Amino acid sequence: MAVKRKLRMGMVGGGRGAFIGSVHRMAAALDGRIDLVAGAFSSDAEKSQASGDDLFLDSNRVYGSYQEMAEKEAALDADKRIDFVSIVVRNDLHFAVAKTFLEAGFNVICEKPLAFSLEQGQQLREIVRETGKVFGLTHNYTGYPMVKEARKMVAGGELGRILKVVVEYPQGYAITALKEQEDGAISNWRMDPAVSGVSNCMGDIGSHAENLARYITKLEIEELAADLSTFIPGRPLDDDGNMLLRFKGGAKGILYASQISTGDENNLNIRVYGTEASLEWHQEHPNELIVKFAEQPRQIHRRGNVYNSETCQHSTRIPFGHPEGFIEAFANVYLGVAEAISDEVEGNYPRADGYDFPDVDDGIQGMAFIEAAVKSSNANAAWTGLGV
Secondary structure, X not given: OOOOOOEEEEEEEOXXXXXXXXHHHHHHHOOOOEEEEEEEOOOOHHHHHHHHHHOOOOHHHEOOOHHHHHHHHHHOOOOOOOOEEEEEOOHHHHHHHHHHHHHOOOEEEEOOOOOOOHHHHHHHHHHHHHHOOOEXXXXXXXXXXXXXXXXXXXHOOOOOOEEEEEEEEEOOOOHHHHHHOOOOOOOOHHHOHHHHOOOOHHHHHHHHHHHHHHHHHOOOEEEEEEEEEOOOOOOOOOOEEEEEEEEOOOOEEEEEEEOOOOOOOOOOEEEXXXXXXXXXXXXXXXXXXXXXXXXXXXXXXXXXXXXXXXXXXXXXXXXXXXXOOHHHHHHHHHHHHHHHHHHHHOOOOOOOOOOOOOOHHHHHHHHXXXXXXXXXXXXXXXXXXXXX
């Protein structure tokens, strides 16, 4: 049974000027099950307090560091302290912040990637297992209703045996930097290997493509052959990448991620080909799922209709014909994690039939994918196993 009150949320990062923090707050609040009550919104104590003022929080629950927040929240009475923390800091801090709060007794929702490196991710998985706390990872594209419908179709055998997966995530926003011939300065923290890790493009958006393919098909990559490129002069990390995939069980795949694909905005899309049918989904048109057959007309399934599965309908908030999008998908991830956290608060975690949200194991797979892609590319696109 779900806890009979709203869950109390804290946030680390996401202060003034941070895009993703506001997205998390909107998503968490959408279904009325979660209240933001505390935060350490910046490593600058003054900025953190100002951000808390913007959000009308009690100034005593706005902290100057995540360490102070974990310590003081843990000291509060059980009916006052946060139930979980949402971590929206840069990649290099994910591990330290998550570790601190898990060991202080708190559940965690964390932005992807899981950690700075696969080694850190593996350490974090052990901490999650040892503490028994809920850990959710915001691979938000898994929250779209028609993505869940696609997953249900594959699991139900409607596509037959999966033969091929093609997944793409092209963006074009970085092309202006190439045209302007930057002087070599790192204008974005994602291009700083000390902050972002071993990859920019493949780590940032390629990992979303990998996760989407695995979520829909439940196939895991056995090995890959990657060619990563840096087209923008002076930048130390990749801004484009192409790879071939071999999945466990024999299916093959193609994955492409790019930030220099001129004119593309956020064009994540996937095609899954089976022996009986295939499906196609586009993130910029998320309310439709295309299903194709060899000897029948193609079908277009639309969100909000009664012919969709119960899982799909559970993730839909408004009737058909009224579009849902990015915030709602993000909110579905929070909703799934909230169900698990409610069970944890009530002492009923985990439940036997599991939960529907990306977790620490998905994060491990993502980190292994990123590091294998870089290793393969450095070896002239040699086939490289993920080793997990």
